[in-house]
Amino acid sequence: MITVNNRDRLEWREGMTVQDLLDEMGYDYVLITVTVNEILIPEEDYDSYELESGSNVVVFHLAHGG
Amino acid sequence: MATKKITIKIDGRETEVIKDSFLLGVLRDNGVAVPTLCHHKDLTPQGTCRLCVVEIEQNGKKKLVTSCNFPIRGEISVDTTSERVKKHRKTLAEMYLGRWPKVPIIQEIAAICGATDKDKYKSELTDENEKACILCGHCVHACEEFVMEKILDFAGRGIKRHMTMPFGEVDPHCIGCTSCAYVCPTGAIEIVDDMNGPHDAKLIRDYGMKINAEMATLDKSQCRMREVGTANIVDVMDAYDLLPVHNYKFGQHVDTPNIDSKMLKAKYVTQGLPDGCWKGCSMACAKTVDGFELKTGPYKGSKVTVDGPEYETAAAAANMGCFDGDFLMEYNFYCDTYGVDTISVGTCMAFVMECFENGLIDKEVTGGKELKFGATAEVLQCLHEMALGEGFGVDVGMGIRYLKGKWARELGADADFMQDIGMEVKGLEYSEYVCKESLAQQAGYTMAVKGPQHDEAWLIFMDMVNNQIPSFDDKAEALYYYPLWRTWFGLNGLCKLIWNDVVPATNKNFPPQQAAKVPEHVEDFFKFFEGMTGEPLDEEKMLDQSARVHNLQRVMSRMLGYGTRKDDMPPYRAVGPVTGEEYESRAEKLYDKQMKEIIGIDPTGKSTEEKMEITRKHRVEQYNKVVDAAYDRRGWTRNGVPKIERLKELGIDLPELVEIIKDDQE
Ligand code: SF4
Numbered sequence A: 001m002i003t004v005n006n007r008d009r010l011e012w013r014e015g016m017t018v019q020d021l022l023d024e025m026g027y028d029y030v031l032i033t034v035t036v037n038e039i040l041i042p043e044e045d046y047d048s049y050e051l052e053s054g055s056n057v058v059v060f061h062l063a064h065g066g
Numbered sequence B: 001m002a003t004k005k006i007t008i009k010i011d012g013r014e015t016e017v018i019k020d021s022f023l024l025g026v027l028r029d030n031g032v033a034v035p036t037l038c039h040h041k042d043l044t045p046q047g048t049c050r051l052c053v054v055e056i057e058q059n060g061k062k063k064l065v066t067s068c069n070f071p072i073r074g075e076i077s078v079d080t081t082s083e084r085v086k087k088h089r090k091t092l093a094e095m096y097l098g099r100w101p102k103v104p105i106i107q108e109i110a111a112i113c114g115a116t117d118k119d120k121y122k123s124e125l126t127d128e129n130e131k132a133c134i135l136c137g138h139c140v141h142a143c144e145e146f147v148m149e150k151i152l153d154f155a156g157r158g159i160k161r162h163m164t165m166p167f168g169e170v171d172p173h174c175i176g177c178t179s180c181a182y183v184c185p186t187g188a189i190e191i192v193d194d195m196n197g198p199h200d201a202k203l204i205r206d207y208g209m210k211i212n213a214e215m216a217t218l219d220k221s222q223c224r225m226r227e228v229g230t231a232n233i234v235d236v237m238d239a240y241d242l243l244p245v246h247n248y249k250f251g252q253h254v255d256t257p258n259i260d261s262k263m264l265k266a267k268y269v270t271q272g273l274p275d276g277c278w279k280g281c282s283m284a285c286a287k288t289v290d291g292f293e294l295k296t297g298p299y300k301g302s303k304v305t306v307d308g309p310e311y312e313t314a315a316a317a318a319n320m321g322c323f324d325g326d327f328l329m330e331y332n333f334y335c336d337t338y339g340v341d342t343i344s345v346g347t348c349m350a351f352v353m354e355c356f357e358n359g360l361i362d363k364e365v366t367g368g369k370e371l372k373f374g375a376t377a378e379v380l381q382c383l384h385e386m387a388l389g390e391g392f393g394v395d396v397g398m399g400i401r402y403l404k405g406k407w408a409r410e411l412g413a414d415a416d417f418m419q420d421i422g423m424e425v426k427g428l429e430y431s432e433y434v435c436k437e438s439l440a441q442q443a444g445y446t447m448a449v450k451g452p453q454h455d456e457a458w459l460i461f462m463d464m465v466n467n468q469i470p471s472f473d474d475k476a477e478a479l480y481y482y483p484l485w486r487t488w489f490g491l492n493g494l495c496k497l498i499w500n501d502v503v504p505a506t507n508k509n510f511p512p513q514q515a516a517k518v519p520e521h522v523e524d525f526f527k528f529f530e531g532m533t534g535e536p537l538d539e540e541k542m543l544d545q546s547a548r549v550h551n552l553q554r555v556m557s558r559m560l561g562y563g564t565r566k567d568d569m570p571p572y573r574a575v576g577p578v579t580g581e582e583y584e585s586r587a588e589k590l591y592d593k594q595m596k597e598i599i600g601i602d603p604t605g606k607s608t609e610e611k612m613e614i615t616r617k618h619r620v621e622q623y624n625k626v627v628d629a630a631y632d633r634r635g636w637t638r639n640g641v642p643k644i645e646r647l648k649e650l651g652i653d654l655p656e657l658v659e660i661i662k663d664d665q666e
C-alpha cells in the first residue's frame, strides 16, 4: 500500500514508479513537487524512481491562477 | 529504466545527465570553467562568439562544437582542454582583446584563455572605451525574449556591425523596461530615468528583472501565461474535477475540449503578440481574438476583436453548459461591450437554468425562452435584453438574490431549494470554481469582504488536493495569511499574477507549507515596496498593513448592515451535494467513502436521501467549525465582528469605528 498526501491509499505493485503513481492519481498538473518518504524527487527521475511498498508520497500542487 | 538520463564522459570522468540539456550547463554543473561571451543564463543560446567550444567524440568522430547551444542527445565524450580547444579559444580571445582592450569582461576572458598580446590584432577598429559595446547581442535578445519587443538590432555588416535602434533614432516603441541594460555585460547601455522619483530605482529594476527573466525562461514549461493567458486554467480545473458545470453541480465535462486553452489557441487567439494590461508587462497574459464575426445583437454581421477569453469567462460558459467556442466569443464580446461582468452573468444564468429545468420557472416567466443548460442562443438573447432594459433579461440582470425573493413571493417557488442552489453570498455571485470538496475554500469564498470572489483566498489545491492544511487551525492560518497577502497587492497597485503564475525554478526546494507562499517572490514584492518608499518590509509589517485595511473594510460592512456570521453563510451547493444526481456522481469515489471513514457511519443499505442528509449535517458542522477557527485567528467575535482589542492592536480604534461595533462585542 502507498499513502498519498497523508490521506489517499493506492495499491502498490512491483516496479511502480513515481510517474505511474501520478498517472493513476490523475495528477498531470505542471507545478508539482513530489517527495517520497520526505525525500524530494527531481522531475527527471519520475519515470525511473521505483516506490517501495509502504512509501509515504506527498504530491504538492502549487496553486496558480485566480 | 532511466529514459530521461544518459551517461556522458567529461574529461575522462563519467557523469549522468538529463537528455536534451545544453552541454555548457552540464560542464559548469560539473565544475568545469568555460569562457563565454554571447551566453546569458536567462536567454536562448546564440552560439555566435564561439568561445565556449569544446571537443567532443561521438561514434568515433571528433569535432569542435559550441557547448552553449549543443543539446546532449546521445552518448558523447567531451574534452574541454584539448590543444585544439585551447588554441581556438586563445586566438578568439586575442582578437577580442585587440578590438576592445579596456573592457573588463574581455580582459577577464583573455586571461582565462591565455591571451596576453593586446597588440596582435590591434587595428583602426580598436576601441579604447571601457564601456564599449562588444556586440554580444544580449540586449537584442533580452528585448525580444523578456518583453517581446524588437526595438534593438544590429545594423551594418562585418567590421561595420553595430547595435542600434531602428534608423539610429530613439524608438518611441521602447517601453523603457531596462532589460537591455540589465543584461549588457559592459555597461554600454545606461539607464538615466527614475520616473515617479522612487527611493531606489535600481533596487526595483534588479528585482523586476529577475521576474522578467523567469517569464522568458520558465513560463513556457509552467503556466503558459504568455501563450494562452489564464485560459490554461480551464484544462487544469477540468482535469481536477473543479470546473463548474451546470450550476456547480459537477466539476468536469466531456465537452470541455470545445472551450479549453488548446482549442482557443488553435481556433481563435490570433495575435501572436504580447498583450499586457500595460506596455512593458513581460507576462502579457491578456489574449485577443481578431476578426470574429458576430451572429446576434446590435453588431450582428460585424467583424470584431474580442479581448479574452479569460479563465473565468470560459468557466462561466461551462457553468451554463454552453460548451461552444463561438458562443464563448460572442458572450465575452457582448458582456465586455455592455459593461457587465462575465462571472456574475454566467453564475446567475446557471441558476436560472437549473430553476427552469426543475420547473420552478417556465417559458411564461422567461419570455418564451427554453432556458435549459446549453441553451446558447437563449443566453445571448437574455444578455441583449439585459442591456436594452427589456424583457426577462432585466430580471436576470438583478442577480440571484433578487430572483430568489421575487420567485418565492410571486410564483411560490421552493425557497429552500433556491437558497441551496443560488450561488451567491452577500448578494454577489460566486466566481467559477467548485469549492464543495474544499472546506478552507468554502470559507475563503464566503468570508471575502466583497462576496464570494477568490481573490482573497484560493486554497483548493492546498486543502483538497494536497491535504496540506488538515486541521481547523491550519485552515484558519491559511484564511488569515492569504487574504491579507492578497489584499496587500491591491493596496500597492501590484499585479498578483507574477506572484504565483510563474515561480522560480528553486521553489521546489522549499517544504510545501513554505513553497505555497512562493517565498522568493514575496521577497521580490517586499523589495519593490522598499525601492519605492525606502522603507524595508517583512512579513509581519506586510500583514499589519493589510490587516488595517481588511478590518476597516469589515467594520464598514457592518455599518452597511452586513459583516456578521449570517452574511458569511454559503448556499449548500458550495458545501456539498444538493441533489441526488450530484451525490451519486461522486458517491463511490468520495461521499460514501467519507461517510464510512470520516463520519463513521456505514452507508450500506442507506438510500441516497438518507446519505445526503448525513453528509449535509456533517458538512455544515465542519463549515461552522472552520469559520469559528478563522474568526478567532483574525481577532473577530463569534459573530464575525472585529474585536475592539484587535482594532487597538492595529492602531485603528478610532471612536467612529468603535461606535459601529461596540454593541457586537462579546
Ligand atoms: S528598454 Fe526594453 S523595450 Fe527598450 S530597447 Fe531596452 S529592452 Fe527593448
Ligand code: SF4
Binding pocket: B132, B133, B134, B135, B136, B137, B138, B139, B140, B163, B180, B183, B184, B185, B186, B187, B188, B189
Ligand atoms: S550594448 Fe551591451 S548587450 Fe548590447 S550588444 Fe553591446 S555589449 Fe552586448
Ligand code: FES
Binding pocket: B035, B036, B037, B038, B039, B046, B047, B048, B049, B050, B051, B052, B053, B066, B067, B068, B069
Ligand atoms: S558562449 Fe558564445 S558561442 Fe557559446
